[in-house]
Amino acid sequence: MKKILDQYIVKKFFTNFIYIIISFTVIFIIVDIIDNIDKFISRGISNKEMFDYYILSIPWYISIALPMTLLISTIITFVTLQKNNEITALKASGISIYRISTSLIIIGIIFCFISFYFENIIVMETSKKRIPIEKKLKNKKSFTTKKNDIYYHLDNAFIAIKNYNYNNDLGKNISLQFYNGPDLVSRIDAQRMIWNKETSNWNLEEVNIRNWNNGNVSFSSLNDTLINISDLNPSIIKKDNINPDEMNYWELASFIDKLKNKGLSYTRWSVNMYFKTAFCCSALIMILFGITLSITSPRSNYTTGIGLSIAVIFLYYLLIKLGQSLGYNSVLPPFLSVWFVNILFIIFGAFMLLKTRT
Numbered sequence: 001m002k003k004i005l006d007q008y009i010v011k012k013f014f015t016n017f018i019y020i021i022i023s024f025t026v027i028f029i030i031v032d033i034i035d036n037i038d039k040f041i042s043r044g045i046s047n048k049e050m051f052d053y054y055i056l057s058i059p060w061y062i063s064i065a066l067p068m069t070l071l072i073s074t075i076i077t078f079v080t081l082q083k084n085n086e087i088t089a090l091k092a093s094g095i096s097i098y099r100i101s102t103s104l105i106i107i108g109i110i111f112c113f114i115s116f117y118f119e120n121i122i123v124m125e126t127s128k129k130r131i132p133i134e135k136k137l138k139n140k141k142s143f144t145t146k147k148n149d150i151y152y153h154l155d156n157a158f159i160a161i162k163n164y165n166y167n168n169d170l171g172k173n174i175s176l177q178f179y180n181g182p183d184l185v186s187r188i189d190a191q192r193m194i195w196n197k198e199t200s201n202w203n204l205e206e207v208n209i210r211n212w213n214n215g216n217v218s219f220s221s222l223n224d225t226l227i228n229i230s231d232l233n234p235s236i237i238k239k240d241n242i243n244p245d246e247m248n249y250w251e252l253a254s255f256i257d258k259l260k261n262k263g264l265s266y267t268r269w270s271v272n273m274y275f276k277t278a279f280c281c282s283a284l285i286m287i288l289f290g291i292t293l294s295i296t297s298p299r300s301n302y303t304t305g306i307g308l309s310i311a312v313i314f315l316y317y318l319l320i321k322l323g324q325s326l327g328y329n330s331v332l333p334p335f336l337s338v339w340f341v342n343i344l345f346i347i348f349g350a351f352m353l354l355k356t357r358t
Helices: 002-042 047-083 086-092 097-137 234-239 249-261 267-280 282-296 302-328 334-355
Strands: 146-153 157-165 170-180 183-196 201-213 216-227
Touching (some): 002 047, 002 097, 047 086, 047 282, 047 302, 086 097, 097 249, 097 267, 267 302, 267 334
16 A cells, blocks of 8 residues: 555656746746847857757756756645545555655655766756857856966976967966975976977977085076976866866866865865755755645645745745855855755754654
8 A cells, every 4th residue: 555655746747847847937038038029139149059048058957947947846645535535534544644755755855966966067067068159158268278376386397388379289488396305406497388289299389497415406408398397288277267167077077186285275175065956955855845845734735835845945046045145255165165054954844843743
C-alpha cells in the first residue's frame, strides 16, 4: 500500500510541477520579449538571432523558476490531498505525515543534484553561447581589449605587466623577478612579451637580464628569447576579466587554486563558488517548506498557498543575496555567507515539521 501511496503522491506532484515550470518559462519569455522587442529592432538583430536568444535562455529561465515551482507544486499537492480528505484518511489508517512526506523529501534531495549539474553544465554552456547576442542587444563591446598593471605571485617569482592587450596577447613593460627565499637572485626586464602558440611559451623582446650571486651582479641583454612562465598563459590573464557568474563550479574551483598559488585575492570567486552549491540545495528547502506550510495551515486554499510561497521565496532570495554581499565585503567567510541561509531555513523547516501533529 505504501508503494502505491508514494506513486500516487509523486504522480500528483510531477503533474503540478510540469504545468507550473512550463507556465513560468512561457511567462518569463513573454515578459522579456515585451521588454526587449524595441531593442531587438533598433540593434538590427535578425529573427534567427532573436529565436536563438530565447531558445538559449530557456535553461536559465527554468533554473530561476525551479525553486518557486518546487514550492508551489508541493503546496498544491498537499492542499489537494487535504481538500479531498485523503490526508485524514491516511492518518486514520495509521500512516503518519512523515511517511506521507517521505517521497517528496527524496525528490527534493534528488533535485539538489539535478539542479547542480543542470546549472553548471547546461545553463552555463547555453549562457556562454547567448553572450554575443546579449552584448549586441545591450550595445556593448563583448570584451574590454586592454588591461593595465597586472601582478602575479608565482612559485618562486613575481611578475609585473604594465599593459596587456587581449586581442593579440601582447604585454608591454614586463618585470620578472626570481627569489630564493627572501633574496632576489635574478631579474628579467623586457619591453614586450608575446604569446607563442606553437611552443606555448612567451617570447620576450628587448630583454635585460641581471643575476645576483654571492654579492656579485652580472648583466646581459638579448634582442628576444623564449621563456616558459609556469602556470601563466593568456587564458589565465583573460580570466581576470571574466565575471565569476560566467564560470561554472569546476572552473571557479580551478581558478581559485591558481589565485591562491599566486597570492592574489580570491574572496569574490570563493563566494560565487559556494553560492552555486548553496542555491542548488534550495530544492530541498522549498519542498520542506511546502510540506510544512501545507500541514500547519490545513484549511488553506490554493491562493493562500501561492501567497505563502511568494513570501518564502522572496525572503530566501533576499537573505541569500544579502549573505553574498556580506561575503564579497569579507564581513562573513565565503562559505558561511551563502550557506547560513540554507542552514537557517532547514533548521526552521525541520522544526516546524516535527511540531506538526502526525
